[in-house]
Amino acid sequence: MNPLETLVASHLAAGPMPAAEVMELALYHPEAGYYRRSQGPWGFQGADYYTALDLGPLLGEAMACRLGQAWERLGRPDPFVVLEPGAGRGWLGRDLLQAAVGPFAQALRYLHRDDNPAAAAAAREALAPFLASGQARLVAQDEPLEPFRGAIISNELFDALPAQPWRWDGGRWSYEALATGPVWLPGEPCEATAWFTAQAEGGLESGDGAPWCEALPALVQDLAATLEAGLFLTIDYGDTAARLVDKGADLRRFRGHEVDGKWWEDLGGSDLTADVDFTRLALLLEREGLAETSHLSLGRWIRTHAPLARWETEWQSLDAAARLGRMENLLQLTLPTLMGDRFRVLEAWCGCGESQL
Numbered sequence: 619m620n621p622l623e624t625l626v627a628s629h630l631a632a633g634p635m636p637a638a639e640v641m642e643l644a645l646y647h648p649e650a651g652y653y654r655r656s657q658g659p660w661g662f663q664g665a666d667y668y669t670a671l672d673l674g675p676l677l678g679e680a681m682a683c684r685l686g687q688a689w690e691r692l693g694r695p696d697p698f699v700v701l702e703p704g705a706g707r708g709w710l711g712r713d714l715l716q717a718a719v720g721p722f723a724q725a726l727r728y729l730h731r732d733d734n735p736a737a738a739a740a741a742r743e744a745l746a747p748f749l750a751s752g753q754a755r756l757v758a759q760d761e762p763l764e765p766f767r768g769a770i771i772s773n774e775l776f777d778a779l780p781a782q783p784w785r786w787d788g789g790r791w792s793y794e795a796l797a798t799g800p801v802w803l804p805g806e807p808c809e810a811t812a813w814f815t816a817q818a819e820g821g822l823e824s825g826d827g828a829p830w831c832e833a834l835p836a837l838v839q840d841l842a843a844t845l846e847a848g849l850f851l852t853i854d855y856g857d858t859a860a861r862l863v864d865k866g867a868d869l870r871r872f873r874g875h876e877v878d879g880k881w882w883e884d885l886g887g888s889d890l891t892a893d894v895d896f897t898r899l900a901l902l903l904e905r906e907g908l909a910e911t912s913h914l915s916l917g918r919w920i921r922t923h924a925p926l927a928r929w930e931t932e933w934q935s936l937d938a939a940a941r942l943g944r945m946e947n948l949l950q951l952t953l954p955t956l957m958g959d960r961f962r963v964l965e966a967w968c969g970c971g972e973s974q975l
């Protein structure tokens with residue numbers, strides 16, 4: 619047994635453990651948690667999963683265009699601070715800083731926030747020239763930040779927060795837990811069950827349900843408090859609450875590029891994720907005073923905001939291997955069953971600004 623399994627076994631001696639508590643330990647246990655290991659999980663061969671950033675610079679280039687528009691709308695502040703919680707290796711920050719040009723690039727200050735030791739080590743390497751020039755900085759998760767004008771961006775942050783799956787069995791709500799294996803136990807009516815019931819379009823059917831992220835309001839509040847004015851932009855797995863409930867969404871496990879629902883196996887050794895409820899995230903942002911919330915599929919957002927005309931011109935001049943790589947980058951981010959429809963981009967605006975983005 620690995621140390622986490624020993625710990626979980628001692629919890630189980632006192633009774634079943636809710637899946638969200640297992641997920642919390644599996645990902646964030648200070649010594650044995652998946653996101654507290656010295657080795658990162660990202661990449662292709664020999665890794666567990668890849669993100670949009672492994673595919674090439676297109677996401678960072680689109681982000682530079684979108685944040686450039688936010689900078690204009692704010693009246694070109696200098697500095698324009700970009701905080702990225704859950705920044706992993708810092709590749710989005712690197713690609714953004716590399717793609718930005720002119721006075722916007724000079725005003726850009728990027729803050730990487732992620733206490734994952736593997737992430738911090740990789741980010742120090744990826745961001746080295748920008749750390750040296752003072753354009754980038756690594757900040758600890760508990761470091762208090764002065765409110766700034768700029769943007770908060772994230773890629774696959776919210777799907778890595780512990781979440782509790784709930785399911786409607788036709789007569790009552792049950793929550794998923796670990797006993798000798800996974801079990802569904804009857805649950806008391808609570809905020810999660812009230813939310814899912816209210817969101818179910820056309821009434822609940824047996825098997826409906828979704829994961830509930832208890833930590834979401836506090837994290838949204840914490841992040842919103844740092845943004846004096848500007849853009850909140852998050853990219854993640856997930857959907858509207860109605861579609862998640864209808865799907866009966868559950869936790870997922872990623873290991874060696876295989877995905878399954880066995881969240882209770884190999885604790886600390888594989889990634890666990892939960893679909894993000896974009897309806898709830900937008901509502902929480904609105905409660906914190908952010909407005910104009912909207913969410914698009916990643917495919918549509920890329921087609922709307924990526925600098926595709928420039929991309930195409932550069933692409934024409936590349937050699938055959940590089941052209942293939944770039945093509946894959948574009949296709950993966952836009953095709954529906956790859957990342958195009960499975961990921962969504964939520965944007966919300968905070969504070970003053972001349973006109974709509």
Ligand SMILES: C[S@@+](CC[C@H](N)C(=O)[O-])C[C@H]1O[C@@H](n2cnc3c(N)ncnc32)[C@H](O)[C@@H]1O
Nearest residue numbers: 653669703704705706731732734737773774778
């Ligand atoms: C799925 S990874 C995504 C990494 C990166 N954004 C990427 O796209 O490659 C999620 C990351 O979020 C970090 N994380 C989780 N909760 C966080 C929080 N409250 N603040 C900052 N980072 C957090 C984890 O340590 C992990 O590195």
